[in-house]
Structure formats: C-alpha cells, structure tokens
Amino acid sequence: MFEEISKILVVDDENVNLELISAVFIDSPNIMVITARDGLEALEVLKEHTPDVIVLDIRMPRMNGIEVLNVLKSDPNTSHIPVVVLSGDEKERKNALKNGANDFIPKPFDAEELKLRVINNLQVKKYQDLIKDINEVLQKEVMKKTKELREALELAKEAEYEMVLKFGMISEFRDEETGQHIRRISYYSRLLAQLAGLPESEQNIIFYASPLHDVGKVGIPDNILRKPGPLTPEEFEIMKLHTIIGGKILTSDTRFITLHAGKIIALQHHEKWDGSGYPKGLKEQEIHPYARIVAVCDVFDAMTSDRVYRPAFTVEQTIDIMKKGKGSHFDPELLELFMENLDSFLKIKETFKD
Template sequence: MFKEVSQLLVIDDETLNLELISSIFSEFPNIIVLTANNGFEAIELLKNHAIDLIVLDIRMPGINGIEVLNILKSNPSTAHIPVVVLSGDEQERKNALKMGANDFVAKPFDTEELKLRVINNLQLKKYNDLIKNINEILQKEVSKKTKELREALELSKEAEYEMIIKLGMISEFRDEETGQHIRRISHYARLLARLYGLSEQDQNYIFYAAPLHDVGKIGIPDKILKKPGSLTPEEFEIIKLHTTIGSKILESDPRFKTLKAGKIIAEQHHEKWDGSGYPKGLKGEEIHVFARIVAICDVFDAMTSDRVYRPAFLVEQAINIMKKISHIHFDPELFEIFINNLEAFINIKQTLKD
C-alpha cells in the first residue's frame, strides 16, 4: 500500500499494548514501528528519527499524554507530525483534539479500527506532503523558465484539485457519499462566491478548498457515521467533532492558502447565522464568508441527495425547508443570491450527477 517507508512511533507505558500494536503492523513491510514506554523516552527517539505518525496513550506515569502532546505541538520540528491518541475518557479525547491531536481511538481499542485510522492518517500526511513538495518545487522554478513554469503551474493546480478531491473522498466514501458530491460543492461554492462579488482569487481558493469541508469525518466511528436511525445526544456530540478534527488535519504553513481556506471551511461550515451552530457558536459575520457560502451549498446538496437515513428531497421541497430555517442558518444576503440564481445551481447538479 505504501511506496515509501513510514515510521510509526507508539508511546504507551503498558508493554503488552506496545507489543500488540507492533504486531498489528507487522503485515506492512513498509511501516516501521518504534516504541517508547514513556514520554521522556519518546522525546529522545524523536531527536534521531523522522517519525511520520505517533500513537499516544493519554494516561501514563511521569509526564502524561496531554503533556507529551503539548511538548510535541510546541516544537516546530515535531508540530507537523500527526498524533492519534488512545483514551477511554471522552473528555480527555476532546481535550487532546483541542490541543492539536489529529484523531483518536477509544480504549480498550479495537485492533482493526486502530489499524485503519493509522493508515488513513498516514495517507493524509502523504497527500499533504505531496502538495507541499509540489509548491516548493514550483517556487524554485520561478527564476528559470517562464513558459515552462506557466505550464507546470496549470498542471500543478489540476493535480492539486484531483488530490484534494481524493482527500475529501477518503471520508465521504465512509459516509455513503461520492466524488460527485465533492465536485458539486466545489462548483456551487465558486458560483455563489462569484455572484456575491468575491475576487477571482478568492473564488479560486473556495473552489479548491470547499471539497475538504467534511474531511474530519475520517475521525468519526462508522457505527455513528452510518447509523440509519436518529442519533443519541452523545452520538451527535461525537459527530460534531468532525469540524475540529478537520481543522486539525488541515493545519499547515500559512503560505499554503488553499489548505488555510480548507481549514476555515472545515471548522466553520456548521456555524449558524444566529449563533446556534458549532463548534464555537460563531454568529453573523464572525463566520468566515467562505464557510457561510459552503454552508448553503452543502445543505442544498445534502437535502437533494440520497442518504443512508432517507431518500433525496425534490428540489422544491428542499428549497421550502431551507427558506423556513434560513433566518437561523444562513447569511440572508447570500441566501437571497442563491435563491435568485437557483436555476444555475440546479444546472450544476444535473451536470455532475452521482
């Protein structure tokens, strides 16, 4: 599955867990597992090894997992390393995500779930590294050949868009959605941004970043994400974490504008105009315009598409429902523009059918 060797560091004070996790990845010849019995040992290992992902137990003697996480995220040389935390306490998991953890697995952990989450996060890191490398290579070429650079930039943007689509689909496939849904959101968002009067540059940012709005769903267990019935209050609280997880996944160097826009959208696309949304309860124009645009587009496409818990609504039914909740959910100016240009959005949906 992996073309290059990846190094996984497992930090846990229980020797049995270290042996078990090491055995989980023994079937992957291109994954090297390093282990540490405590945080101090792990920090020393990190000085001499290029680690691609860390599996971190929260409850350990000496310095606990939260303290280790704080040290990792405070150090520029280790802050970029994805961290999957292990904890049986929901509040501990939430605290870890707020401090920069990328994903979590509940303890006692299911070995198959841990394996899949580690592999998914390694894939995400490789996509992000690839995008970063492409941009760095292109920057070095600026001083060389102008014509070739223009061609390379065009190819890079196309490749970046396809990689972003694939990145979004990693989570969407688990949610019974398709790549066409991802592409529709992208085109809806650019159209609404243009109609609203955003600059061409911002239109491009939202076009490339919108597909990443639900990437955080990769961190939500299948039994909740694919549940056909109503969610319990506790399950809904876990679903809501996909905004925070998505934001953490997309943290990057501020120079990478598309990923910066994706981080904003992933975190804020469930905020509501009246302040009743999540995760931060932002209100009105406190919500970034990119997220306000994607919120309208995402609700429209979700309502007019089949879901595991219901069939698609007709467009007329969906619009009537959206109008009833618009004063709560949506930027009124953006929603009016959307309604006044509805035919153009319907054309996109018909062109990019599932």
C-alpha cells in the same frame, strides 16, 4: 499501500499494548513500528526518528499524553506529525483534540479500527507532504522559467485540484457519499462566491478549498458515521468533532493557500448565522465568508442527495426547508442569491449527478 517505509511511534506505558499494536502491523512490510514506554522516552526517540504518525496514550507516569502533545505541537519540527490518542475517557479525548491531537481511539481498542485509523492518518500525511513538496518545487521554478513555467503552473493547479478531491474523498468513501458530491460543492461554492461579488482570486480559492469541508469525518467511528437512524445526543457530540479534526488535519503554513482556506471551511461550515451552530457558536460576520458560502451549498446538496439514514428530498422540499433557515441557519443575503439563481445551481447538479 505505501512505496516508502512509513514510521509509527507508539507511546504507552503498558507493554502488552505496545506488543498488541506492534502485532497489528506485522503483516504491513512498509510500516515500521517504533515504541516508547512513556512521554520522556518518546521525546528521546524523536531526536533520532521522525515518525509519520504518533499513537499516544494519555495516562502515563513521568509525562502524560497531554504534556507530550503540548511539546510536540509547540515544536515546528514535530507540529505537523498527526497524533492519534488512546483513551477510555471521553473528556480526555476531547481535551486531547483541543490540545492538538488529530484523531482518537477509545480504550480498550479494537485492533482493526486502530489499524484503519492509523492508515487513514498516514494517507492524510502523505497527501499533505505531497502538496507541500509540489508547492515548494513550484516556488523554486518560478525563479527560472517563463512561458514553460506558466504552462507547468496551470497543469500543477489542475493536479492540485485532483489531489484535493482525492484528499476530500478519503472521508467520503467511509460515509458513502460520492466524489460527485464534493465536485458539486466545489462548483456551487465558486458560483455563489461570484454572485456574492468576491474577487476572482477568492472565487478560485473557494473552488479548490471547499472539497475539504468534511475531511475531518475520517476521524469519526463507522458506527456513528454510517448509522442508518438518528444519532443519540452523545453520538452527535462525537460527530460534531469532525469540524475540529478537519481543522487539525488541514493546519499548515499560511503560504499554502488552499489548505489554509480548507481549514477555515472545515472548522466553520457548521456554524450558523444566529450563533447556534458548532464548534464555537460563531454568528453573523464572525463566520468567514467562505464557510457561510459552503454552508448554503453543502446543505442544499446533502438534502437533495440520498443518505444512509434517509432518501433524497425533492428540490422543492429542500428550498422550502432552507427558506425557514434564512437569518437563523444561513446568511440571508447569500441564501437569497442562491434562490434567485437556482436554475444555475441545478445545471451544476445535473452536470455532476451521481
């Protein structure tokens, strides 16, 4: 899958788990598994190796997984490395996510699920590295070129948008939404930002960042993400974690404007105007304008599209339902702008239909 060798550091105090996880990747020649038997040994390994993903057990002697996480995320040299925690305790998993973990795998673990989750995180890391490298190259080139550089910048921006779309589609492939869904969100969001009076520079930011709103779904188990019926309260609590996971995935240097805006949107697009949303229960102006805009657009597109658990609503049904959420779910001014310009949004929907 990857041309270069990808390194995975597995930290677990049980030898049988180290052997099982190493065996999972024995048929992956481009993946190297490095092991450590506790947190202190892992920190020593990190002095010689820079892994692309760390698989970290929580309960270990000498230095537990949470303590290791705190060290990793406080060090600029390791804070960018995705960490997948292993734990059989739901509270421990949530605590790990709050402390900087990017994903989790329940214990006892399923070998195939573990492999897929690690590879998903490797893909995310590769996209982040690629975007970072492109931005760094462009910053250097700005010093040297004029007309040729401007043309290169335009091409790079188009390439960045395509990469962002592919990045967003990692999760879309798993929950059976389509690439057209995230393209529609992109165009809807830019239009609503324009109608709301945001500067053109911010209209462009939300255009590029909004496709990343659900990237955190890459960390949600398939049996929940693809469930054909209603989620149980416990399953819904896990589903809600996709906002936090998305925020962790998109955490980056604030110089990378698209990723920083994507982080805000991923974290806040399920917050509600009246404070009843998640993950933090923000309300009104506490919610970033980008997230309030994407919330309106995402709900409209989701409701008017087929899902595994229900067929699409008609546009009329969707509008009636969304009107009931004015001032409770949605920013009332943004929803009004959306309704007043519905024909323009429907043209976008037709242009990028599934």
